[in-house]
Amino acid sequence: MLVNLTRGWYYLTMKLSVVVPVFNxxxxxxxxxxxMLMPVVKxxxxxxxxxxxxxxxxRDRTLEKLQRMAKKDExxxxxxxxxxxxxxxxxxxxxxxxxxxxxxxxxxxxQQPPEIIPEFVEKWEAGxxxxxxxxxxxxxxxxxxxxxxxxxxxxxxxxxxxxxxxSTDFRLIDKVVKEEYCRLTxxxxxxxxxxxxxxxxxxxxxxxxxxxxxxxANYKFWKLAKLxxxxxxxxxxxxxxxxxxxxxxxxFLSGVLGxxxxxxxxxxxxxxxxxxxxxxxxxxxxxxxxxMVLISQxxxxxxxxxxxxxxxxxxxxxxxxxxxxxx
Numbered sequence: 001m002l003v004n005l006t007r008g009w010y011y012l013t014m015k016l017s018v019v020v021p022v023f024n025x026x027x028x029x030x031x032x033x034x035x036m037l038m039p040v041v042k043x044x045x046x047x048x049x050x051x052x053x054x055x056x057x058x059r060d061r062t063l064e065k066l067q068r069m070a071k072k073d074e075x076x077x078x079x080x081x082x083x084x085x086x087x088x089x090x091x092x093x094x095x096x097x098x099x100x101x102x103x104x105x106x107x108x109x110x111q112q113p114p115e116i117i118p119e120f121v122e123k124w125e126a127g128x129x130x131x132x133x134x135x136x137x138x139x140x141x142x143x144x145x146x147x148x149x150x151x152x153x154x155x156x157x158x159x160x161x162x163x164x165x166x167s168t169d170f171r172l173i174d175k176v177v178k179e180e181y182c183r184l185t186x187x188x189x190x191x192x193x194x195x196x197x198x199x200x201x202x203x204x205x206x207x208x209x210x211x212x213x214x215x216x217a218n219y220k221f222w223k224l225a226k227l228x229x230x231x232x233x234x235x236x237x238x239x240x241x242x243x244x245x246x247x248x249x250x251x252f253l254s255g256v257l258g259x260x261x262x263x264x265x266x267x268x269x270x271x272x273x274x275x276x277x278x279x280x281x282x283x284x285x286x287x288x289x290x291x292m293v294l295i296s297q298x299x300x301x302x303x304x305x306x307x308x309x310x311x312x313x314x315x316x317x318x319x320x321x322x323x324x325x326x327x
Contacts, residue, residue, distance in 0.1 A: 013047050014046045014047055014100075014101045014102070014125075015046065015047055015048045015049070015050070015099070015100040015101050016044065016046045016048075016049045016050075016100045016101070016102050016103075016104060016121065017049075017050050017051075017052060017098035017099060017100030017102070017103045017104070018037070018041065018049065018050070018051045018052065018103075018104050018105075018106065018117075019052045019054065019091065019094030019095055019097075019098060019103055019104070019105045019106075020032075020037075020051065020052065020053050020054065020094070020105075020106055020107070020108050021054045021056055021087050021090035021091055021094060021105075021107070021108070022053055022054065022055055022056065022058065022062055022066070022090075022108045023055075023056040023057070023058050023062070023084060023087070023090075024058045024059060024060050024062060025058070025062050025108050025109070026058070026060040026061040026062045026064075026065060028108070028109065028110065029053075029062055029065050029066065029069075029108055030065055030069070031110075032108050032109075032110055033051075033069055033076075036110060036114045036115075037051065037106075037114045038051075038073075040114045040115055040117050040118070041075075041114075041117070043118075044117070044118060044121055045118075045121065045125075046121065048075075049075060049100075050075055050076075050077060050098070050099065050100060051075055051076050051077070052077045052078075052079060052094045052097055052098060053066045053069075053070075053076065053077070053078050053079070053108075054079045054080075054081075054090040054091070054093050054094040054097075055078060055079065055080040055081060056081055056084050056085060056086065056087065056089070056090040057081045057082065057083040057084035057085065058084075063078070063080055066078045066080075077097070079093050079094060079097050081093075087169075088189050088190060088191055089189075091105055091169060091191045092189060092191065095173075095178055095181060095182065095191075096182050098178065100175070101174070101175050102121075102124050102172055102173065102174050102175060102178075103172065103173050103175075103178050104117065104120060104121075104171070104172040105169050105170065105171060105172075105191075106170050107169070107170070110210055111209055111210045112133060112168065112170040112207070112209075112210070113207055113208075113210050116133075116205060116207050119205045120133070120171075120172040120205055121172070123172075123203040123205065124172055124174065126203075128172075128174075128201070128202070128203040129173070129174040129176060129177050129200040129201060129202075130171065130172070130173050130174070130177055130195060130200045130201070130202040130203070131171060131172040131173075131202070131203045131204070131205060132164070132167050132168070132170075132171040132192075132202050132203070132204050132205070133167070133168050133170030133171055133204075133205050133206075133207055134164055134165075134166045134167050134168070134204050134205070134206050134207070135166040135168060135206075135207065135208070135209045136166070136206050136207065136208050136209075163192070163193070163196055164204065167192060167196075167204075168192070169191055169192055170207075171192070171195070173195060173200075174200075176200075177195065177198065177200050180198055181194065181195065181198070241298070243294055243297060243298045243301070244294070244295055244298030244299070246294055247290075247291045247292070247293070247294025247295035247296075247297070247298060248291070248295055249291070250287060250288075250290060250291030250294065251288060251291030251292055251294075251295060252291075254284055254285075254287040254288040254291060255288055257284050258281075258284050258285065258288060261276050261280075261281060261284060264276075265281075
């Protein structure tokens with residue numbers, strides 16, 4: 001894109017792809033498209049826009065409505081699954097199908113406000129490779145959801161993945177990021193985690209989480225819990241290391257206690273009068289064995305983690321193509 005710096009006029013040559021995963025959204029998909037998304041899209045300062053709806057195996061009339069929208073507007077494309085594969089897979093399919101110079105992903109329930117899309121585009125035009133939408137607060141969530149969210153981001157940070165609390169899949173990625181993302185081959189994928197893992201510099205757009213304009217939320221508690229567990233497993237081996245350290249601590253403490261009991265009770269004749277009984281000694285011995293089992297499991301798990309990492313097929317590195325020279 002060429003920019004006239006004196007007056008700020010843009011010579012528009014860029015194409016933007018908007019990817020929208022949908023599942024059972026017949027009640028509100030037309031409202032989202034006609035009243036929320038397209039009025040914003042048509043005023044964007046880009047050459048052209050394509051909107052890719054990914055139908056994730058909807059069991060209602062969502063697909064029928066999407067096809068009708070695509071028939072009326074050539075900018076609308078529809079990718080449809082034969083069954084429900086989940087939002088992460090839908091995002092992957094939409095990003096792969098996108099042909100724009102940048103790809104923006106957004107939910108169709110209206111909770112991620114389309115009116116702030118120009119802010120994403122502005123930051124992209126200014127040079128950002130990744131622009132991430134971040135929720136300002138969580139007042140619309142219950143206590144359990146708030147505590148769960150805080151715990152999730154705390155653990156993610158401890159596992160070595162820097163993720164801004166409140167960051168969402170409402171984000172824009174440059175074509176360079178999209179190409180690198182499409183090289184990743186793991187099946188249990190967490191899109192936001194993988195984009196963060198790639199390490200491209202990010203800019204952020206903060207917004208207030210809106211109300212769902214129609215239908216019911218498809219992400220229940222157990223789905224969110226599974227998403228968190230998949231994030232931990234796919235992005236870090238530190239849970240395995242934690243078990244190993246726990247095993248070593250248990251083994252060390254029980255071993256020291258066992259030696260103390262043997263010396264104090266059997267060799268010195270119990271001068272302290274502690275009167276260690278047989279069941280107590282047995283409990284100490286069992287605790288020692290539990291620590292050894294945890295250590296053994298951690299060692300085996302580390303070997304399995306290396307196998308898992310090899311089968312993921314992730315690239316060894318990601319080049320900074322703009323910063324590199326002579327290659």
